[in-house]
Amino acid sequence: MSLTGNHLIAGIETPATGTPFTARNPATGATLDGQFADATDEQVEAALQAAEAACDPLRLSSPETRAQLLDALADEILALGDALLDRAHAETALPMARLTGERGRAVHQCKMFAGLLREGSWLAPRIDTAIPDRQPLPKPDVRQVYSAIGPVVVFGASNFPFAIGVVGTDTVCALAAGCPVVVKGHPAHPGTCEMLGGAIARALEKVALPAGSFSLLQGAGHALGGALVRHPLTQAVGFTGSLKGGRALMDLAAARPSPIPVYAEMGSVNPVFLLPGALAERGSSIAEAYLQSVNMGVGQFCTNPAILLGLNGPGWDTFTQRTAELASGVAPATMLHQGIAEAYEGGTEAWKRLPGLQALGQSTTAADPAKTEVPCQIFTTSIDQIENQETLHREVFGPCSIVAPCSHRDELLRFAHSLEGQLTASIHGTPDDLADHADLIHILERKVGRIIFNGFGTGIEPCPSMHHGGPYPAASHSFFTSIGTASILRFVRPVCYQGFPDPQLPAALQNANPTGAMRLVNGTLTRDPIA
Structure with a gap:
């Protein structure tokens, strides 16, 4: 598979015109095929404007549609075949057996979040029905559910080019939540990033979701990352890397006129x-x-x-x-x-x-x-x-x-x-x-x-019970995990609806419970509809 070196903005390959860079085989020192370049400010603007335009269509799409997106992405990752493994091996020197296993983990994560969407209870619907004749004051009908926060910027890790990279947990769970994603590709494996970015674009096309739901911008310098974090349309950041890098992004996000969360998984000595x-x-x-x-x-x-x-x-x-x-x-x-x-x-x-x-x-x-x-x-x-x-x-x-x-x-x-x-x-x-x-x-x-x-921390099982995080400086927020199904909670927020007619409520809050999700109704967990 030939590499273009282009950025991928809303499904369109966009020429790389910024400061050029190439990938290097760490085991041989050889320069690898493919000429890449830092994304420009104009390309950052285009990617985030496309993400903003995709916000409502993506977040209002059905859970089943987004589950089909993740299933399609799993298929597209596998369809890249040995070419993906060969390029990742050349760029990272990771053994082929390790990369094959990591590809399986990335596919598993797609399937895991697809299952989460189909089951539905992750939305944590809460319903308190009205009591209009309550004294001394009537009780209103109040309902709450999670809703996607908007465009998410993802910084992939150097050490997991698949499972914590372009198609890693941050990207997959943000898309599952209904958030468009702009990924900053890792400069140590840009060819791998390009191949995986194409897989996401093809998966979006298969299920007819907006192409602006995903963009990939390449860059070797810090300026691109700073521009993505500072952009007013960015609503959250996912990062895996060093304490120095994570803290720099946290400080940038906190200095914005409207601060946003940076979900950074950083350093640890793991005693x-x-x-x-x-x-x-x-x-x-x-x-x-x-x-x-x-x-x-x-x-x-x-x-x-x-x-x-x-x-x-x-x-x-x-x-x-x-x-x-x-x-x-x-x-x-x-x-x-x-x-x-x-x-x-x-x-x-x-x-x-x-x-x-x-x-x-x-x-x-x-x-x-x-x-x-x-x-x-x-x-x-x-x-x-x-x-x-x-x-x-x-x-x-x-x-x-x-x-x-x-x-x-x-x-x-x-x-x-x-x-x-x-x-x-x-x-x-x-x-x-x-x-x-x-x-x-x-x-x-x-x-x-x-x-x-009686074990060691290396080797993490991506599963619903996993928590990969910790108090600062291990992570930026100790409540959230970057691995496992609970990682989706980083990219949603609660929205409360009071006094709404049933047809205008999100499906998970409607009386008939068409999603079949487990809900907290008047203090009791149930999947039953409300009579």
């Missing part, structure tokens, strides 16, 4: 706590799982376990010895792009300059900079150093982590209290350990979005 029973029973096997998690995807996961604490003793020694042994055997691997590799090298070099930080284990084979390779690096230090060095509380994206022994449980609790907001925390223990450390769990409940028992 791991090893409790005594688990260390005594399986210190060696925990080390194996830990190293696998640290190195999954070359450590390029926002849920990478960057800090691990355990109680000192024989089990701890077994764990650290096995960790050092395994780390030495990890071969250097290629990161997503040069910028990430340089940030990893800079971050780990800064760690090495800290007093009291020592190497526990690292790759013994030299990394090849020409292949954008980096080594696995595991460090050890004291709990006091971790608590007192703010640098160690900041994410370093890549296959590195720090382990520290604690002399008693109070040190575990003190560290947990000191944590900023986190996406995940993991506790390895026995049932007795959990009972003995209930206070640790209670602390983490206030710090973390997802607490994992």
